[in-house]
Amino acid sequence: MLHLPPLYPITDAASPEPLSAQIRRLGEAGFPLVQFRGKLLDAKAQWLELHVALAEAAANGGWPFICVNDRTDLAMLAAREGLAPWGLHLGQGDLPAAEATRLPGLGGCHIGASTHSPAEWDAVDAACDHAGVGPFRGTATKSDHAEPIGLDGLRVGCTALRARGLAPIAIGGLGPADAKACFEAGAEALAMVGELQRSTDPATLGWEIQQARWQVRPPFRRDQGIVLLGGSGAGKSTLGRLLARRLGLAFHDLDDVIEANQGVPVRAIFAELGESAFRALESTLLPGLLAEPGVVALGGGAWEAPVNRDRVAAAGFVPLWLAEPPVRAWERVGRDPQRPLAQDRSAFMARCATRATAWSLAPVLLPFGRGPEDLASAMMMAW
8 A cells, every 4th residue: 555644735725825935845854744735716726836846846855745636637748857756646537547647747746636425435546556535524724625424434434445455534623633534434634724824733643643653653663673864864774773772672783794794985986986886785695684584784776676675574574764854964974974875965966866766665754953862752652
């Protein structure tokens, strides 16, 4: 099933803040995925805002992912310019999902559907990998909403969607007080519009919703090893050491293991042997770190190799994507002489954007501006 962040922000075209600025602000707050919804605006205004948002995200390491609501035409225009969005959200009256994925540039998009009743939960297009379930209650941001389904309806809808391998998203008038009950009902994420617009601190709201999901579905089991993945500068090693200490497990940084094996720093391996040789060393040495439960921090590119993903799964370790905005990571490690792939900002951001597709295959850890101590403590409380 598709892994989604616990809180799924949706833009509000009724707000005086431009849609692109909303997406920028939410991305800076730490949200990795935002839905672009601009139904009150004409097509030209929506296109201009979407183009700005996608271009800014591309320049900032693909952060945040952007899902376009309804406007398949605008998504296709963006794809033609090399700015294909992460996904499309399609309503019951929109283009069928299977047809949308056949359009130029949209074959790799994640497709979501809107669902409101048992007939729709059972008939979601097979091309979709996630679906909204609702409305939970009436909401002022969508005056033409269907009849609210409440918690009981949400539970039935989430069960039906999960049985088909779809990630359910609760939607409709939700606030933080609803989070735990919605996750217990089977929601993978909560979509919010008005609550985020009213919030003076969206990062704290996201942090609270993440902790509510962990209360229902902890990020790891007691008997499970952990593999931390993500970009350079995300803080994997620092968080990994904290978790290992608190769990009484061994900690391994794969880069450090490679250096010890080769007797030279990572930068020398890149300079003398090249990146492909370094990647081969990652795949060769990783299995030895998975022989018994521990905490392992991977290099930024290790998760792109399917063989590494398969080995982690076979060993029963849980992979967790420590998802920091790439801009924040660059501020920490940019031009660090010890990091051969963090010397040029444009190349760094392009590499993050490319790797994010693989990273997002794992469940996500979102710091929302908190440090590793806070993140480790929150994870341990859930455990």
